[in-house]
Amino acid sequence: MKPLTVNFRSKAALTLADAQIQQSIEHVYTGFFKGRLTAAGDTPEWEHLRTKGKAIKDHTIAHLDYYLNMLADNVEKNGGSVFFADDANEARKHIIDLAHEREIKTVIKSKSMVSEEMGLAEAMTDEGFETVETDLGEYIIQLANETPYHLIAPAVHKSRADVAKLLDDDYKDGDRVPDATELTMMARKKLRGVFERADMSVTGVNFAVAESGSIALVTNEGNGRMSTTVPRVHVAVMGMEKIVPSIQDLSTMLRILIRSATGQRISTYVTMVNEARKADEEEGPEEFHLVIMNNGRQKLLEDPQMRESLNCIRCGACLNACPVYRKVGGHAYGWVYPGPIGAIVSPVLTGLKDASNLPSASSLCGACHDACPVKINIPRMLLELRYRTAEGSADKDERTSSAKERGIWKMWRIGMMGRKRFDMGARLAGLALRPLSRGGWLKKAPPPISGWTSSRDFPSISSSSLKSKLSKRAGRSK
Amino acid sequence: MPDNSSTTTHPDRVTLFASCMVDQLAPSVGESSVDVLEHLGVQVDFLDDQTCCGQPAFNSGFRSESRPVAERFVELFEQVEGPIVVPSGSCAAMVRNYYGDLFRGDPELIERAARVGVRLFELTEFITQFFGTDAISGSMETSATYHKCCHLLREIGVNDEPIAMLSNLDGLEFSELERADVCCGFGGAFSVKMPDISSAILDEKLDYIEATGSDTVVAADTGCIYQMQGGLRRRGSDVKVVHIAEILAKSIRNASSAGTSK
Numbered sequence: 098m099k100p101l102t103v104n105f106r107s108k109a110a111l112t113l114a115d116a117q118i119q120q121s122i123e124h125v126y127t128g129f130f131k132g133r134l135t136a137a138g139d140t141p142e143w144e145h146l147r148t149k150g151k152a153i154k155d156h157t158i159a160h161l162d163y164y165l166n167m168l169a170d171n172v173e174k175n176g177g178s179v180f181f182a183d184d185a186n187e188a189r190k191h192i193i194d195l196a197h198e199r200e201i202k203t204v205i206k207s208k209s210m211v212s213e214e215m216g217l218a219e220a221m222t223d224e225g226f227e228t229v230e231t232d233l234g235e236y237i238i239q240l241a242n243e244t245p246y247h248l249i250a251p252a253v254h255k256s257r258a259d260v261a262k263l264l265d266d267d268y269k270d271g272d273r274v275p276d277a278t279e280l281t282m283m284a285r286k287k288l289r290g291v292f293e294r295a296d297m298s299v300t301g302v303n304f305a306v307a308e309s310g311s312i313a314l315v316t317n318e319g320n321g322r323m324s325t326t327v328p329r330v331h332v333a334v335m336g337m338e339k340i341v342p343s344i345q346d347l348s349t350m351l352r353i354l355i356r357s358a359t360g361q362r363i364s365t366y367v368t369m370v371n372e373a374r375k376a377d378e379e380e381g382p383e384e385f386h387l388v389i390m391n392n393g394r395q396k397l398l399e400d401p402q403m404r405e406s407l408n409c410i411r412c413g414a415c416l417n418a419c420p421v422y423r424k425v426g427g428h429a430y431g432w433v434y435p436g437p438i439g440a441i442v443s444p445v446l447t448g449l450k451d452a453s454n455l456p457s458a459s460s461l462c463g464a465c466h467d468a469c470p471v472k473i474n475i476p477r478m479l480l481e482l483r484y485r486t487a488e489g490s491a492d493k494d495e496r497t498s499s500a501k502e503r504g505i506w507k508m509w510r511i512g513m514m515g516r517k518r519f520d521m522g523a524r525l526a527g528l529a530l531r532p533l534s535r536g537g538w539l540k541k542a543p544p545p546i547s548g549w550t551s552s553r554d555f556p557s558i559s560s561s562s563l564k565s566k567l568s569k570r571a572g573r574s575k
Numbered sequence: 576m577p578d579n580s581s582t583t584t585h586p587d588r589v590t591l592f593a594s595c596m597v598d599q600l601a602p603s604v605g606e607s608s609v610d611v612l613e614h615l616g617v618q619v620d621f622l623d624d625q626t627c628c629g630q631p632a633f634n635s636g637f638r639s640e641s642r643p644v645a646e647r648f649v650e651l652f653e654q655v656e657g658p659i660v661v662p663s664g665s666c667a668a669m670v671r672n673y674y675g676d677l678f679r680g681d682p683e684l685i686e687r688a689a690r691v692g693v694r695l696f697e698l699t700e701f702i703t704q705f706f707g708t709d710a711i712s713g714s715m716e717t718s719a720t721y722h723k724c725c726h727l728l729r730e731i732g733v734n735d736e737p738i739a740m741l742s743n744l745d746g747l748e749f750s751e752l753e754r755a756d757v758c759c760g761f762g763g764a765f766s767v768k769m770p771d772i773s774s775a776i777l778d779e780k781l782d783y784i785e786a787t788g789s790d791t792v793v794a795a796d797t798g799c800i801y802q803m804q805g806g807l808r809r810r811g812s813d814v815k816v817v818h819i820a821e822i823l824a825k826s827i828r829n830a831s832s833a834g835t836s837k
Binding site: 106109110113420421424425457458459460461462463464466467477480481483484485486487488489498502503506507509510512513514515516519520523538545546547548549551552553554555556558559561562563564566567568570 | 593595597598600601602605606609621623624625626627629632633634635636637638639640641643647673676725726729730756757758760761762763765766767768769770772773774775776779802804805806808
């Protein structure tokens with residue numbers, strides 16, 4: 098998928114002005130966010146599980162080579178094939194070549210953000226394969242020719258009427274809006290035939306288990322399980338960080354993933370795949386292929402300040418908690434991963450130069466850090482990327498701060514390095530703003546604070562500092 | 576994490592770190608902090624040379640500009656002993672949780688900063704830890720709600736303690752704020768750099784504030800207070816946003832002038 102991170106501001110503005118999307122996106126708070134809080138509250142060992150989850154991921158990422166080799170060995174022992182793809186192009190080409198070799202006609206996909214990185218569905222369609230998303234949300238997005246809006250709820254921004262229009266060509270504005278069950282039945286009817294004729298599936302991987310060579314899939318619709326059982330060729334795609342050492346670790350990670358994602362204690366389906374059909378078995382795919390993709394993750398791994406982002410298990414909890422995501426929506430972030438996690442990984446995976454607005458688009462409220470099941474300190478990494486953008490990057494193309502900005506902060510520093518300057522600066526600013534002030538507030542302020550007064554009054558600067566006020570109180574100042 | 580119970584011994588002398596915003600924009604918050612601490616029997620010192628902790632430039636990424644200001648803060652406050660109290664969770668979080676990143680590569684400075692950091696308390700955290708949330712009696716005839724400022728809540732760990740303090744005031748009718756722990760959209764330079772997003776977040780906050788029907792919103796960080804007050808004024812609302820130090824100090828005064836307390 099081509100990164101469009103550079104368009105953050107304009108995309109955000111469109112979403113802010115879209116009342117329907119603002120209403121639809123509320124669900125991530127009222128549904129997912131509150132669901133997570135309830136599920137966590139009902140789990141007495143919740144904080145212990147988070148600590149354990151973080152420890153598992155820290156350990157695995159620190160020994161990633163070792164566990165990836167173990168995984169590959171075990172998948173092959175189980176009779177599957179493993180392909181390490183250095184980037185999205187290599188992964189896509191490998192899968193398309195495989196489909197040609199096996200004379201595939203119809204490919205069904207279950208949900209996978211890694212396949213979005215590859216732009217896989219679009220590329221396979223262009224190659225002449227009938228390629229259909231079978232996750233309901235992804236299917237809606239495919240019909241709408243859009244990209245996913247949310248890590249676990251790709252079509253969360255669509256109203257039921259929007260979905261009805263996409264699923265039923267005869268649906269007109271003003272017709273009765275079908276309920277969720279009716280919409281699901283409409284999709285099911287359209288998808289059932291596709292499932293029957295599919296000869297290849299591409300699924301994601303929620304976790305790969307190194308010690309057994311298995312993959313685990315977490316879904317609520319069953320389409321994922323059907324994708325791993327019906328077609329004759331099953332290809333699973335994963336980012337190279339989506340790995341846990343053991344089945345015991347998987348158990349911990351599933352508990353925190355599912356509670357954090359939807360607030361369920363367990364999803365309707367948790368599917369484990371170890372191997373293709375054995376000689377004495379009657380059902381299941383004939384072949385199992387695992388594609389493990391790097392696509393920039395090595396950069397995160399080699400970057401001590403950003404490495405923790407590889408601990409992400411893609412639950413979406415940080416999106417649901419984020420006040421900025423809930424206003425600007427998923428498309429503003431311009432690449433596969435939206436929200437706070439997108440704001441830290443997209444700049445590294447796709448380039449900080451064009452993505453410099455992403456780490457800036459945060460009030461640093463910390464709700465993401467609080468919500469993360471593996472305690473990723475996202476605000477710390479947002480600050481790190483702001484530093485690189487402002488002045489810290491070794492690559493000068495990535496240092497995109499303006500001369501004006503640099504000048505403002507230099508002036509600020511000079512003003513803060515001595516009490517006399519600090520007082521003088523404040524009094525001068527106060528005098529400059531005084532003509533604009535009415536009753537202690539300004540309706541319109543000059544740059545660099547003009548942005549503030551577009552929607553808020555700005556306070557006048559006090560005519561005397563706390564220091565001078567306190568010095569008038571006897572015996573307190575030092 | 577603050578403990579709700581008071582301890583028998585408490586510091587009788589502290590140094591106030593005003594924060595740059597309180598010092599120059601909202602000195603009444605600083606004066607109120609002094610009043611509240613003195614009411615609790617704590618002598619308050621003020622270092623005249625203080626300016627800022629360095630957070631604004633740090634949060635904007637300009638660490639080379641932030642660092643000398645932060646170093647200056649450490650040098651100044653390591654000259655005094657005993658607790659340092661600041662009426663801002665955000666500044667307390669900067670010193671305690673982010674100086675390590677700012678001073679990366681200088682372990683000696685990180686160590687010095689940490690020694691200052693462990694002595695630094697946000698005002699309501701300090702009151703809770705050493706005196707308890709029921710230590711201040713006072714009287715205030717108003718209806719009020721409380722917004723949980725993000726850094727105080729999530730970086731410092733003060734949650735419902737200020738609400739307990741407000742509930743202890745005679746005449747104050749408290750209403751819970753829906754989504755009290757969701758950000759007001761301030762975020763320092765974010766509020767100016769991305770005003771459209773900041774304002775959209777604020778709008779939701781103000782809707783919930785107005786839904787409480789309260790005359791007063793209490794919060795504990797000046798930036799958030801100006802964000803909410805600035806937005807309410809633009810809406811034409813009469814709701815007042817005040818710092819917890821201000822409402823506590825005024826309640827103490829009200830009670831003592833009525834001769835009912837102290």
